Amino acid sequence: MPIPHCVGARHWPSRGLPFQSAREVGSQVGSVEIATLKARTAVLYRRNTKDFQDVVEGEGRFALLCIPNGVPLDGGVLLKAGEEIIGAIGVSGASDEADGDIGRLGAAILSKQTKQAI
Numbered sequence: 201m202p203i204p205h206c207v208g209a210r211h212w213p214s215r216g217l218p219f220q221s222a223r224e225v226g227s228q229v230g231s232v233e234i235a236t237l238k239a240r241t242a243v244l245y246r247r248n249t250k251d252f253q254d255v256v257e258g259e260g261r262f263a264l265l266c267i268p269n270g271v272p273l274d275g276g277v278l279l280k281a282g283e284e285i286i287g288a289i290g291v292s293g294a295s296d297e298a299d300g301d302i303g304r305l306g307a308a309i310l311s312k313q314t315k316q317a318i
Contacts, residue, residue, distance in 0.1 A: 231293035237269075238276030238299070239290030244269060246285060249276030250300050275299030277307045 241249050245267070252272030255261050264272045274296040279287040289306045291299040 228293065234271065234273075234292035235275065235290035237271040237290065238273060238292060238303075239288040240276075241267070241270035241272075242276035242278050242288035242290070243285065246278070248274075248278055248300075250274040253296065273299070275303050277303035279307055279310060 238249050241252070245252075249270075249272060252264050252267070252270070253274050256264050256272050275291040277289045277291075277300070278285055279289060289303045289310075291303040291306070293299070294302070
């Protein structure tokens with residue numbers, strides 16, 4: 201299994217801009233771009249990218265494959281403080297399911313750390 205690439209994205213009022221990136225040795229360089237798109241999609245559309253993937257796969261809504269500035273693949277996970285969206289994690293390089301699992305785990309860890317800091 202390829203080693204995934206992770207990117208964090210921070211949310212400003214109308215756009216998401218990447219602020220942290222890490223690529224494991226041996227992972228494909230293209231994962232950087234896909235992870236960034238996944239994080240950006242989550243922030244811009246205010247939902248986890250798995251929601252888009254589920255609709256494409258479950259309902260056959262292939263028009264979602266063309267969403268502007270986005271990618272409907274699992275691995276883009278919102279970061280929230282309460283109900284406020286503060287950013288997203290994008291993960292790419294493994295399977296879509298594994299990318300999503302890694303992103304959700306990262307978001308849960310960051311959420312727990314945020315609650316402890318308050």
